[in-house]
Amino acid sequence: MATTQSRTLAKFMLMPSVLLLLGWMIVPLCMTLYFSFLDYNLLIPGEHEFIGFLNYEFFITDPAFTESFFNTLLLVGGVLTITICGGIGLAILLDQAIWGRNYVRIMVLAPFFVMPTVSALVWKNMLMNPVNGLFAHFSSWLGMNPIDFFAQVPLLSIIIIVSWQWLPFAALILLTAIQSLDREQLEAADLDGAGPFSKFFYIVLPHLSRAVTAVILIETIFLLSIFAEILVTTSGGPGYASTNITYLIYTQSLLQFDVGGGSAGGIVAVIIANIVAIFLMRLIGKNLEG
Amino acid sequence: MGSITLKQVTKSFGDVNVIKPLDLDIKDGEFIVFVGPSGCGKSTLLRMIAGLEDTTSGNIEIDGQDATDTPPAKRGLAMVFQSYALYPHMTVRNNIAFPLKRAKVAPAEIEQKIASAAKILNLGDYLDRKPGQLSGGQRQRVAIGRAIVRQPSAFLFDEPLSNLDASLRVNMRLEISELHKSLATTMIYVTHDQVEAMTMADRIAVFNAGVIEQVGTPLELYQNPVNRFVAGFIGSPKMNFIDIPTANDGAHSIGVRPEHIKISNDEGMWAGNVGVVEHLGSETFLHVHVEKIGTLTVKSDGDCPFTYGDKVFLSAAQNKILRFDKTGLTLPSLTEI
Numbered sequence: 001m002a003t004t005q006s007r008t009l010a011k012f013m014l015m016p017s018v019l020l021l022l023g024w025m026i027v028p029l030c031m032t033l034y035f036s037f038l039d040y041n042l043l044i045p046g047e048h049e050f051i052g053f054l055n056y057e058f059f060i061t062d063p064a065f066t067e068s069f070f071n072t073l074l075l076v077g078g079v080l081t082i083t084i085c086g087g088i089g090l091a092i093l094l095d096q097a098i099w100g101r102n103y104v105r106i107m108v109l110a111p112f113f114v115m116p117t118v119s120a121l122v123w124k125n126m127l128m129n130p131v132n133g134l135f136a137h138f139s140s141w142l143g144m145n146p147i148d149f150f151a152q153v154p155l156l157s158i159i160i161i162v163s164w165q166w167l168p169f170a171a172l173i174l175l176t177a178i179q180s181l182d183r184e185q186l187e188a189a190d191l192d193g194a195g196p197f198s199k200f201f202y203i204v205l206p207h208l209s210r211a212v213t214a215v216i217l218i219e220t221i222f223l224l225s226i227f228a229e230i231l232v233t234t235s236g237g238p239g240y241a242s243t244n245i246t247y248l249i250y251t252q253s254l255l256q257f258d259v260g261g262g263s264a265g266g267i268v269a270v271i272i273a274n275i276v277a278i279f280l281m282r283l284i285g286k287n288l289e290g
Numbered sequence: 291m292g293s294i295t296l297k298q299v300t301k302s303f304g305d306v307n308v309i310k311p312l313d314l315d316i317k318d319g320e321f322i323v324f325v326g327p328s329g330c331g332k333s334t335l336l337r338m339i340a341g342l343e344d345t346t347s348g349n350i351e352i353d354g355q356d357a358t359d360t361p362p363a364k365r366g367l368a369m370v371f372q373s374y375a376l377y378p379h380m381t382v383r384n385n386i387a388f389p390l391k392r393a394k395v396a397p398a399e400i401e402q403k404i405a406s407a408a409k410i411l412n413l414g415d416y417l418d419r420k421p422g423q424l425s426g427g428q429r430q431r432v433a434i435g436r437a438i439v440r441q442p443s444a445f446l447f448d449e450p451l452s453n454l455d456a457s458l459r460v461n462m463r464l465e466i467s468e469l470h471k472s473l474a475t476t477m478i479y480v481t482h483d484q485v486e487a488m489t490m491a492d493r494i495a496v497f498n499a500g501v502i503e504q505v506g507t508p509l510e511l512y513q514n515p516v517n518r519f520v521a522g523f524i525g526s527p528k529m530n531f532i533d534i535p536t537a538n539d540g541a542h543s544i545g546v547r548p549e550h551i552k553i554s555n556d557e558g559m560w561a562g563n564v565g566v567v568e569h570l571g572s573e574t575f576l577h578v579h580v581e582k583i584g585t586l587t588v589k590s591d592g593d594c595p596f597t598y599g600d601k602v603f604l605s606a607a608q609n610k611i612l613r614f615d616k617t618g619l620t621l622p623s624l625t626e627i
Contacts, residue, residue, distance in 0.1 A: 191367065
């Protein structure tokens with residue numbers, strides 16, 4: 001694969017798929033960009049006038065925007081924290097030699113295969129329901145008032161649900177990273193007098209830094225666009241307490257039929273996602289080098 | 291201080307006995323080499339001494355104290371691993387400082403110890419690099435540096451040179467030997483290379499299938515091997531073994547080292563044809579096919595005139611021939627009888 005000839009050939013062979021993917025992305029993006037400058041509401045027929053940045057102004061000055069922006073950050077940050085910390089702990093546990101380890105590893109992955117709507121429904125109806133839910137029963141058994149999760153702590157509830165879905169993913173990536181750690185390094189640390197904590201912080205954790213970076217980057221991409229869990233459980237409420245940017249765009253364009261405003265929101269979301277991506281790459285991207 | 295005594299030590303993984311009961315006395319300041327073929331248990335025994343493997347039964351005593359169940363860090367030993375096992379994300383300085391920091395040594399003292407280790411091992415220029423930026427030999431030195439700053443009572447080396455290329459290996463061999471002379475600390479060195487064993491050791495322990503076949507100085511093992519295995523393992527090129535069909539006085543086979551066979555073109559004990567000839571410059575190895583006996587290796591001078599296909603005669607130096615009985619044990623030599 002090193003001759004000029006083979007490299008040129010490779011470029012030509014890749015071209016069709018690259019062009020297809022590019023078109024797939026560019027066309028919707030351009031249309032969204034175009035709609036975002038129009039006064040385009042499905043309930044108001046007639047000419048779609050060009051109104052400049054008015055849609056953007058409305059979207060950004062809407063008090064719901066600020067709230068949902070911070071909700072998005074909290075949601076992403078909260079889930080990342082829980083899945084990384086829990087994932088490292090789970091990975092270390094799964095790395096221990098226990099009976100039936102292979103089966104346990106497969107079982108642990110299970111939540112990741114459950115589709116988001118289903119897992120959100122399970123949590124909503126079976127676990128967090130204030131009347132019939134398992135948590136409610138548990139609270140009553142302890143003599144406490146059941147917590148109405150989606151009314152009292154809507155965002156936290158969604159963070160818990162999403163964390164439950166993403167924990168296996170983080171745990172599995174981190175487990176493979178732990179398994180690739182050279183055992184002789186741990187033995188050397190043993191001889192050097194390092195206790196379990198020193199070994200974890202000086203040997204295991206630095207070794208995991210690349211895997212953690214990969215998990216953060218991949219999860220962030222998906223967590224910025226969390227939607228199904230919100231729709232199924234709280235519908236963004238109460239008020240805007242559990243609305244994130246994605247959900248706000250949905251209400252804008254599909255509940256209020258405002259295509260122009262929704263498109264403007266979509267472009268804003270793209271910009272936010274890019275800012276987050278640049279920020280992350282600057283912050284932790286160097287871990288992936290070398 | 292660094293005497294280590296093994297008493298009836300065994301190790302088994304499940305039903306497999308890797309180490310059969312063995313006793314060994316390692317004296318303070320001694321350079322002892324464990325040598326043997328792959329899978330003979332020499333590395334396992336070293337790891338048991340280090341505390342990285344549990345001892346199935348028996349006792350390990352360090353400086354007269356029972357240390358069989360002491361955790362590795364408390365044994366006061368330092369180990370150099372085959373893969374070096376340096377911490378990849380730490381600089382050389384931090385790698386060397388790691389055991390000292392764990393032992394809560396004062397920062398000023400750490401600095402001073404790193405400086406002196408760097409001086410002994412010529413690491414001064416690399417202290418702020420990471421292991422990934424160093425060559426194999428440099429990494430090896432860092433691993434040794436990390437071991438010596440702890441001032442252990444004994445060093446354990448687990449095939450430390452096997453990842454280096456041949457010329458570097460010779461250099462590091464010398465450096466480790468010199469280090470031993472200057473530190474005068476006990477060193478236990480595991481290798482499968484008998485040349486390393488012969489050149490470095492004060493005493494060699496030859497391992498085979500979980501048993502120590504013989505312990506002795508390099509020359510003792512070379513001159514008076516207790517059995518056929520030791521005779522064949524020590525010495526390069528390997529000893530020639532000839533089975534004797536008529537078992538007179540209990541001898542089943544004899545062994546002659548290549549350097550004890552004289553080659554001539556007119557007279558000798560065995561007649562044969564020269565096969566492959568290996569010229570090393572200072573000496574020549576000839577593989578001579580002798581009828582009914584097989585191929586014998588002969589070591590000759592550098593300017594040996596024989597070439598492939600030549601008809602030659604071989605004769606062994608009578609007082610150097612070793613005789614082995616049915617089980618492979620060495621019989622007393624003819625001159626002693």
